[in-house]
Amino acid sequence: MSIYIDVKYLNLLSNRLLLYKQKREFLWNFRCPICGDSQKKSTKARGYIHRKDNDLFYKCHNCGVGKSFSNFLKELDVRLHSEYVMERYKTGENKFSNYQEPEFKFETPKFQKIDLNIPCVKDLEDEHFCKQYVKSRNIEVNKYKYLYFAQDFKNWVESLNLDTNYDLIENDPRLVIPFFDKDYNMIAAQGRSLRGKSKLRYVTIKVKENAPKIFGLNTWDENKTTYIVEGPIDSLFVENSLAMAGADLSAYRKMFENIDVVFIYDNEKRNKEIVKKMDRIIANNQKIVIWPRHVIQKDINDMILNNVDVMDIIEHNTYQGLTAKTKLLEFKL
Numbered sequence: 001m002s003i004y005i006d007v008k009y010l011n012l013l014s015n016r017l018l019l020y021k022q023k024r025e026f027l028w029n030f031r032c033p034i035c036g037d038s039q040k041k042s043t044k045a046r047g048y049i050h051r052k053d054n055d056l057f058y059k060c061h062n063c064g065v066g067k068s069f070s071n072f073l074k075e076l077d078v079r080l081h082s083e084y085v086m087e088r089y090k091t092g093e094n095k096f097s098n099y100q101e102p103e104f105k106f107e108t109p110k111f112q113k114i115d116l117n118i119p120c121v122k123d124l125e126d127e128h129f130c131k132q133y134v135k136s137r138n139i140e141v142n143k144y145k146y147l148y149f150a151q152d153f154k155n156w157v158e159s160l161n162l163d164t165n166y167d168l169i170e171n172d173p174r175l176v177i178p179f180f181d182k183d184y185n186m187i188a189a190q191g192r193s194l195r196g197k198s199k200l201r202y203v204t205i206k207v208k209e210n211a212p213k214i215f216g217l218n219t220w221d222e223n224k225t226t227y228i229v230e231g232p233i234d235s236l237f238v239e240n241s242l243a244m245a246g247a248d249l250s251a252y253r254k255m256f257e258n259i260d261v262v263f264i265y266d267n268e269k270r271n272k273e274i275v276k277k278m279d280r281i282i283a284n285n286q287k288i289v290i291w292p293r294h295v296i297q298k299d300i301n302d303m304i305l306n307n308v309d310v311m312d313i314i315e316h317n318t319y320q321g322l323t324a325k326t327k328l329l330e331f332k333l
Helices: 002-016 069-076 078-089 129-136 141-146 153-159 249-256 272-283 300-305 310-316 321-332
Strands: 021-024 027-030 047-052 055-060 066-068 148-150 174-180 186-193 202-206 226-229 241-243 261-264 287-289
Touching (some): 002 027, 002 069, 002 078, 066 069, 069 078, 153 174, 272 287
Parallel strands (some): 261 287
Antiparallel strands (some): 021 027, 055 066, 148 174, 186 202
């Protein structure tokens, strides 16, 4: 049976999996080799191999990566994966001329109803000041389902019973942007102030301490070009994008290996921190958008508000390698 071939090759791989142990029949646990697992506690292990029907699958409850055992093995050891493929999928009398790698088809997760105990923006009255703010940002109506409203953000955060205490003020109405993992578990949330003179315009809280602080994982298709932007609102205007929301990208680099990724930073050439990040991306030979001079708005949402065709600009200003270095020098001038 194919399940036992999977188990055989998992055992061959096991000496390279940190804290590897079998929890019960057809369930194994170890530190995720893709994201590196918890950066704070070396004893944390959130990577799991589990059985589904007659196959094994990998799932990390830290970074959210999920894939077939075949793809997991291929990522860690190409040579061993080749042996595995030949053994599991050979046809006829052990002849390989008719051999075909089977196709694994995964359905994109469907949006589930999430009860955050606060209203979704799409359900608010049209005259509601939060909905009016969302409209003023030119966010498409079909994206309202990703946005919520908290009349008292502090009270809502306290209702989550988090281990970390946040220094928040009373009666602070905010637009709430929840971050979900691929299984629609809330891992973080960002509150955008709806008061003009608030000292903290954005507040991001972590619901799961060691989960990646990345917005958009629940709708992300890793088989398509992935755009990495800075803020969740900006990501609502860019196809198949993720927002880092201040997260340290280096901690999740393995998560984006073997994926077509394009990095998009705010259009702020005077911001030394942003330029430093852009330099780092180019040094790693990764793709990056470098805004042309005629674009003067500082971020994607501002561009949308000024009728800039953002996706067209992105498509024609994505660079890599030496060309990216040259364009960055021009960008800095």
